[in-house]
Amino acid sequence: MLFPEEDVRRKYGLQETRLAQYLTKILGVSSAAIGRGERLRKWKGEDALGCLGNEVQTVMADSSTTDVSSISLCRMDSLLAELAGKCAFSADVYRKAAHTSRRSREAILSELYTSLTPSESAVVTQIILKDLRPLLYPIPQSACHYTSALLEYKSNAVAMLTKESAMHAWDSSGRMSLIFKTRANLEEAATAYEGLANGEDFPQPTVGMPIQIPKCVKGQGPVHSLKSLKGADKIWVETKYDGERAQIHVWFDDEGVPRIRIFSKSGRDSTLDRAGIHSIVWAALGIPHTASYAEEDAQSSNPPPFERGVVVEAEMVAYSDVLGRIDEFWRIRSLIARTAIGVRHRSPPPGPSTQEEAMETQCSLISNGSDGGTRHLALVFYDVLLLDDASLLPMPYGQRREVLERLINVNPGYAMLAERTCIDTRLPNGGEMLRRVFARVVADHQEGVVIKADGAGYAEKRWPWVKLKQDYIPGHGDSVDLVLLGASWEKERARELRVPPTAYTTFYFGALANADELGKNPNRLPHFEVIFTSSYGLDREQLEELIFMVQNCDPAPYRHQMAASLSYTHTLCRSLSPPTVLLGQPLLAELFGAGFTKSQGNHFYELRFPRIAKIFRPSDRPWLDGTTLPELQQIARASVGRERSGKAEDDWAHSIFRPDVPPSPGLHCPVKRKRTEDMWVERLAVIDAKVGSRSPTKRTRIEGPSVRKAVQGAYRENVENEAGPSTAVAASNASGSPRQRVGMLRLDSVTNVVSSPPPRGPPSTSPLPRRRDKDPCAPGPSNRPATPPSSPSRSDNPMPIQPPGNMEDTDYSFSLTPGFYSRTITRSTMLPIRSNAVRGVPGPPDLPARSPTPDEFYCPSVHLDRPLDPVPFVPTGRTLYQFLHNSVVWLARPDGAPRPAWRAASQAVLPPSSRVNTLDAVVLACGWTETPACAWAARGVVFVDDSEDPSGWSLQGTMKELAALRAAALKAGRAAACKPVFLHSMTMLAHDALTETATVEEWESQAICRFG
Template identity: 45%
Template sequence: MPIPPMRGSKASAYECNNASEVSLVSLLRGIANLPARSASSRTNNHSARAVATRWVAALRKDYSPLPRGTTATVLRLLFPEEDTPRKYDLQEARLASYLGGCLDSSTVFTRDTRKLKSWSKESFFGCLGEELLKFAVPGTEGNVGPKSLQEVDALLDELAATSQFSDKFFHAAYPSPRSKTIILRVLYDSLPATDAAYLTQIILKDLRPLLYAPPTTSTSHVLLDYNTRSKQVLTKEQFMTLWDPSKILLQMYRVRARLDEAAMSFEAGGTLVQARPRCGVPIEIPKSAKGRCPQHALELLDSCDRIWAETKYDGERAQIHVNYSSDGEMSISIFSKSKRDSTLDRAAVHPIIKEALSAMPPQPIILDAEMVAFSEERDAIDEFWRIRGLIARSAQGPRSNIISGKGEQAHDSHSLDTCPSLHSNCSSESSDGLHLALVFFDVLLVGYASFLNVPYAMRRSVLESAVREIPGRAFIAKRELISSGPETSIENASQRLREVWAQKIVDCEEGLVLKAGESVYGDWKLPWVKLKKDYVPGHGDTIDLVIVAAGWDKDRARELRVPPSILTTFYVGALGNSSQMKANPDVKPHYVVYFTASYGLTREQLEEFNFWMRSDSVDSQEELGVLPYTYSMLRTLPKPSVFVTSPILVELCGAGFTKSPQCKYYELRFPRITKTFRPSERSFMECLTLRELQTVAYAAVGREAQDANEYGDIEEWSRRLWGKENEVQSDEKQVKRMHSRDEWEHKLQTEDLRRRNGKRKREEVEMSP
């Protein structure tokens, strides 16, 4: 896929003397061929950034000036995961089936490519692009393809037009696109195997398995001798800086976070074009620092004046763009945290936006908000998982069937000795009096004036004047003043922050976000600092459950850069028949398995855990009746690779509790395995029962569960717990809350003292989206 020559000529690659050196595949191959350094190595003379630097220099030498549109084309193909406007409706299994029919007449692939039609059955795991190389005619892998980047990019535009989820621009440009089969046949026609492999992963929007493949298939070797820093990833920010050392392109992207928009603005004039937001184009959401304790959080903002603590609401991010037509008609666009256009999905909040902005004169405005579920009965914001059911009832457009469950599921489902009671949709629980609401917390554009470089204090003032609060519908984020300036000592500020944070924990709020009064949006010197109780070492929600099975998860494996031979994801279960076992000692333990955990273990611990599980496991395809326990597994969970003969007790830590689609029971949110126990240390029978787990969860989310033992049936108990709560809290409950708040203040103070006395190591600042 070479760059066409200068002046926009349509000459093919074979007419370019140095096409092989500057083709995009040469860049991708150069990154892929970089040797991975071992974890013990201190030097790294080869990096993806260095390869890209040489490639950009060669490109500009041979083809300068580059044809208009080259910047966008290169960025879209090099970082396909950021190419959000184009959707293809093609995952591995479906694309493999298409390729099995499209490559039958290829001169660079063998006739055996028809086997790809059943690839998902034969090779459920792995990389489809790499699989394609197995069918290459020997000696053709290094050929240079006949298509230019622009030709490939245009065909991908047409392929995107076949998906109803793509941006409307593609549907307008290709009102009657050819079928996927025809477009793919043209795309792959005469394409060398290496080019085809990379193109396949570009369509799948994931080049990681080819560019940063595991250096070895050995479980011990890849986990112990290598890590994620063994081969540095080329980021889009790094490449944008290489492409444009003046960093104008990068500045454009932060303001208009779509590759084509940023590239077009950059090529249109560079320094002549001001980096200003535009309604209808998402703005890059800045990352926040994780505060490990009040002292640590305040140290990150020690050079600022006033510090505010905003309540962090448990909802879905909504970047709201409002524009007006010439006749005064309001137009609304809403972008999710991932920059996806979710305007139609969130149709239920459009009337709220219109009413909240009704006092403003008609002018463009961009707002940051959190979409939450609101309970009229409780007169309070409800739990995060409730949002899913509320969106399903009101979503419009092509995604509505998927969200509501009327369409096909996004992944395969497997029934493994399934328990029907697990499959009730949690949204079916009483949702009377529940509706979506918005909590506004920032303003980024008003009229034609960008507020990205305006201090937070001023942005907050403008927000309060622009947004009209509506009871139960529209709110402005609550905040507390933590430090009023240099006259506030760090000790007094820490004490104030501990008080505010402890109260939020007791109120079952998600956390806080510290913001400096003089900080601009996305300020890297004075970043937002998120405070959540699970960020404090040892203070997340912790429970003991068992691992009964394990598998290889594609996304987690590519984060760790490990092959399919390594178990990355573990299936968690709770004991579901403790009362029957007490009544009859001959009854086998029965585990209810309805969520998984993929994080928490170090590479060394993961290697040991893999060895431990493999030595006591049976393949999931084998007869599982020999297991000394029974289980029920949620149908929406992917099928595991192995089951263990003896369940393994583990300690899990998470950020509160939530519910998954199709399941009525609470599970840990963002679960992490923090400890594993050998049978000689603790028996797997010491895990929580399902009822005990639900009791812990109800308490953590602010529900009363004191009468749990009153009911023999957990489903009846769950239904009763969701009854209307008393409007007035008892004195006993008030005392309990005050005691809990005091306990949290003490815990946070202890963490501050540890940090002050040097007992807590000074870790690097960790940033999160």
């Protein structure tokens, strides 16, 4: 009872609201206004501490006349067991016992509470609610205000009691803690400990009893991960698949009938919930059974490789036969509900067709979970813990894996072995090898890796498992800018912080859903889709400041939202509980997370494990700068490896109407994946070089825009008159590229061993030649994507340009190159350092550190057990965002003009610090005037609308002006100091054009013309 949250077998089905209703009847009090029981109903009101147990004690203290309870601890446990039997989610042992009792919940609770003192009632209440923290670590009376609670107290001021410390207090010899590793249940471990005689061996793991799952160390980079495994000669880098953990126990009973029991990560018996994988387990272990795979030949005629029992660990995933790979994590939910037996079974409602299911608004709740039978559950096995009553826990990991490979009958798409790669840490390039393995996993759109020492036993403290994921590396999680619309007090996070209900702990985030309508009609109210909540990311000081900002944004109680004069409308995702307040003036927030997912009943992608990075004041950045809903979905699809919405239809139309034009390359193009892998290798090398001296930094949104011009026009002018102009400039650090999942690949193989490259001599001081790989995905004369309707077709021949007016005798030259349209996923990576800014051209003084240029970069040595050799840098293709970081960029369009719907927001693809507002600033920075050129600027880039534009910002007008300025510079003899200016089409910033990367040379070749 001291750790009720650890009791996974007892479920009471009661939370504060429902339990308070029972207690008002049992205690005979009224919950109406000014009634004695009103405190029970308002247990999380502003004048309360957010603990129902405290309110029960207060109410009972007013009428109780006894200080001694009349019930024994054994009877109390019996009543709690009877109460748990009324819940369908409790273990069978409690539900079966409850069948002998016909008493109602109210009768059981009445006997329980009428025998308790007020203080004991408070404890029992929190036991039923499975949380004793508010009683064990109460909030001080002086911390009733959120400011004092957050700023005058610390979360770690009180050391919370853990089950490990409790076991040590009960048994200082540590024997019970050792027993708990093989009996991961406090009741079973205590029973085994009490029955252990002096000198008797510790009980070994047994089938049917959960084995404690070891906790992984979070790796913050390759070198940081290797430090946790110092001393291990050989390690294995195992792919971490995005699924649900399953500890599978299989044994033969006395009659030879095979039995199965499956435990979830929490230790709960999930055998009936995981009924959909039973047949996979039978076939994988070679056990004849009536249920089997769809393939008849999957069953093995050989006898099982064990005689009595086995315990294996696996990841349960959703596998798509259509895609030929593991599907997204959220797909598991509907597959489990459809195949479960018992209370968790849910019949799938009629959903859309398979073709419609791929649309953007696909709902995870009503979607066809099996996709016509082509999507199903699968298992990826990665460890074995018990074999025929022999514990394999002390056995080294390498030997356990060999046993596992002999046990499992691999069947691709159903039963697979986790892919792993061996690295010899004794070699000087172990860090480099780990970087390449992790980069490959990221490029394959997998969740991450788990690094294990070859000689480590299961749950060994000397060499723990190390989990390495993108979001574990500071500044490399998926990041977006969204709008904060509501706030509430949430008990789980509040009890971690020890704050009362006056402190908001959970915040509601959404995205603008009608951006296009606002661009056309600024008088319409903005409409937001509230998608998810976040409670983490800010420290206590930042949280206090955020609450203060919320209080000053005219918050309106949610129950009065219809009467409140809010300046927007919203739709709340039905899986979310309503917020306490809605903000009268929304705020912009930067969030980061571990990829994207869909919650139950939600139509849209949301950040997974979202954390708040920063909240912007309206005077710094208005909410209009946030990512719109379509942009958020586009970012999410690229991150999880889904093709853009409508691509299949576009490819089909191209095959019908333009059969000579190849379809546009997809997200899983091998060349794109290779580029992503190389980019991550470079990025990880920089991260490893900073280990020990680096402070965590954030990175800019990858496709998430900072400044939104699409919703501007008159509507934005009205908002900015009240909120003030945007002044913040988002800095970025190394950022991640879309995680690409290319499928199962080598899941049916045993291992992949990275071979050590041949020894290299000392790195050359001269720069390496740039590697030029032919890109089959790059647009060319035969596969050039179609341009938007607003842009006329271009000729493949350069356009002759006549010099303006009176310049026929001036010596100047420039040329036009055939225009290609490239598709780029814009993910910022390393930012260049700038200095010596020219007057009139912005030169940021405090940009984050950047990756050195190819001429000056080499990977420094990384110190593990022995120093590594320097690794020379091999340049790879860089994205448009990187290309423009050392360019001066100007968009030739009227100031304040609304962004067309087909074009991406400029802040999403253009570095904010590289932007200028006039053509004069471009030529000034490029040294076309008497002022010296910017030291950091390598070129000028001008984007123009190459369609017929009557506003005066047309292609011809801009070219004539540049030609005149260039001619004047040449005539003045400044040709040698002048830097080139490239003229690009605005259509290169179109949404459908931003789907592939390009090298610097490719971007330069796609210019309409070049001056200089």
